[in-house]
Amino acid sequence: METWKKTFAIIWSGQLASILSSEVVAYSIIFWMSLETGSAEVLAIAAIASILPQSLLGLFVGVYVDRWDRKRTMILADSFIALCTLALAILFRAGVAEMWHIYILLACRSAGSAFHMPAMQASVPLLAPQSQLTRIAGINQIIASLSSIAGPALGALLINLTSIGNILLLDVAGAAIACTSLLFVRIPNPARDTTRKPGLWREFREGFSAMHAIPGMGWFFTLSIVVWFFIMPVGVMFPLMTLQHFGGGTYEMSLIEIVWGGGALLGGAVMGARTYQVSRIVLVNLMYLVVGLSFALSGLLSPSGFLWFALFTATAGISSSVFNASFVSVIQTRIEAGVLGRVMSLYRSFGLLPAALGLLGTGFLAENIGLSTTFIIAGTVIVLVGITGFFIPSVMRLDRKT
Numbered sequence: 191m192e193t194w195k196k197t198f199a200i201i202w203s204g205q206l207a208s209i210l211s212s213e214v215v216a217y218s219i220i221f222w223m224s225l226e227t228g229s230a231e232v233l234a235i236a237a238i239a240s241i242l243p244q245s246l247l248g249l250f251v252g253v254y255v256d257r258w259d260r261k262r263t264m265i266l267a268d269s270f271i272a273l274c275t276l277a278l279a280i281l282f283r284a285g286v287a288e289m290w291h292i293y294i295l296l297a298c299r300s301a302g303s304a305f306h307m308p309a310m311q312a313s314v315p316l317l318a319p320q321s322q323l324t325r326i327a328g329i330n331q332i333i334a335s336l337s338s339i340a341g342p343a344l345g346a347l348l349i350n351l352t353s354i355g356n357i358l359l360l361d362v363a364g365a366a367i368a369c370t371s372l373l374f375v376r377i378p379n380p381a382r383d384t385t386r387k388p389g390l391w392r393e394f395r396e397g398f399s400a401m402h403a404i405p406g407m408g409w410f411f412t413l414s415i416v417v418w419f420f421i422m423p424v425g426v427m428f429p430l431m432t433l434q435h436f437g438g439g440t441y442e443m444s445l446i447e448i449v450w451g452g453g454a455l456l457g458g459a460v461m462g463a464r465t466y467q468v469s470r471i472v473l474v475n476l477m478y479l480v481v482g483l484s485f486a487l488s489g490l491l492s493p494s495g496f497l498w499f500a501l502f503t504a505t506a507g508i509s510s511s512v513f514n515a516s517f518v519s520v521i522q523t524r525i526e527a528g529v530l531g532r533v534m535s536l537y538r539s540f541g542l543l544p545a546a547l548g549l550l551g552t553g554f555l556a557e558n559i560g561l562s563t564t565f566i567i568a569g570t571v572i573v574l575v576g577i578t579g580f581f582i583p584s585v586m587r588l589d590r591k592t
Contacts, residue, residue: 480508
């Protein structure tokens with residue numbers, strides 16, 4: 191087995207344990223909050239707590255990700271998340287946990303992810319051949335998708351079997367396994383210019399400039415950020431759409447998450463199976479169209495159309511997986527490894543900040559515009575973004591091999 195394959199086998203085994211446990215805990219919290227409150231605003235606040243720290247920290251975290259040892263950064267980030275989760279578990283077991291404690295935990299988990307995810311994504315090009323980056327991104331999607339399938343099923347099961355405090359301990363165990371697996375691999379760091387003193391503002395500008403140095407890359411990022419702005423409010427409404435529009439319960443909520451994960455697993459398997467000659471830019475734009483149509487058609491369904499809702503959700507799951515694998519591999523291919531941590535961190539920040547603003551209106555949208563109408567509007571805009579991408583020549587040239 192090639193060295194890079196052995197390295198990723200070890201990393202992926204730890205990441206599967208960590209991501210799966212995190213998904214179980216995350217869905218358990220969502221289901222618990224949905225059943226306890228039935229409020230779109232509560233779910234929106236929870237979602238904002240989950241993404242706002244990442245979006246704010248992402249503006250400068252990438253500078254440190256590119257400057258620090260990347261393996262150590264990932265281990266420390268996972269350990270911080272585990273400690274915060276353990277603290278909340280203790281509060282629940284003591285019977286003193288309140289809703290604002292959950293918001294704080296979600297914010298702390300988000301802060302840890304702000305360091306972990308860019309460090310992981312920036313390490314990939316240093317560990318594997320460039321020709322394999324799309325496959326690796328596809329396999330990463332398989333891991334995330336497996337967790338997305340098992341997460342809601344186990345979350346719904348555990349909510350009925352034990353307390354939320356006990357469920358939180360799973361996340362602590364998963365983080366411990368992930369940290370241990372990283373100890374057995376060597377992750378190189380990119381060459382640094384040691385003649386220049388570290389400078390936060392200068393290094394930030396280098397990362398920002400790298401996002402726009404290649405013609406079309408700025409538009410490529412912008413289109414994706416617009417899509418995330420409209421996906422996030424809809425994503426928060428999935429449990430409420432199942433509960434209130436289709437009259438479902440915990441089983442139906444978990445089923446929708448499972449079919450999304452099943453679709454994403456299929457998409458990841460397709461992308462991870464082998465390398466393809468098709469343009470990754472074309473794939474990204476097509477996936478925008480499919481996701482947008484899935485949302486819009488879901489919004490048009492009657493309360494008796496739950497099975498169609500599940501089908502459209504699975505289709506959107508497939509599309510999201512193909513999009514993520516294609517998008518990330520384009521960035522990893524075109525951006526220099528020495529600034530990749532900054533670029534990925536800035537992208538997440540620029541994508542999540544508008545999404546957080548979109549989430550602020552979730553309660554208003556659900557109560558005044560309606561769940562179905564929100565799905566239709568968001569889906570239509572995403573379709574328009576996908577169409578726009580085909581008409582920007584510099585974007586379409588990004589994946590040419592010249």
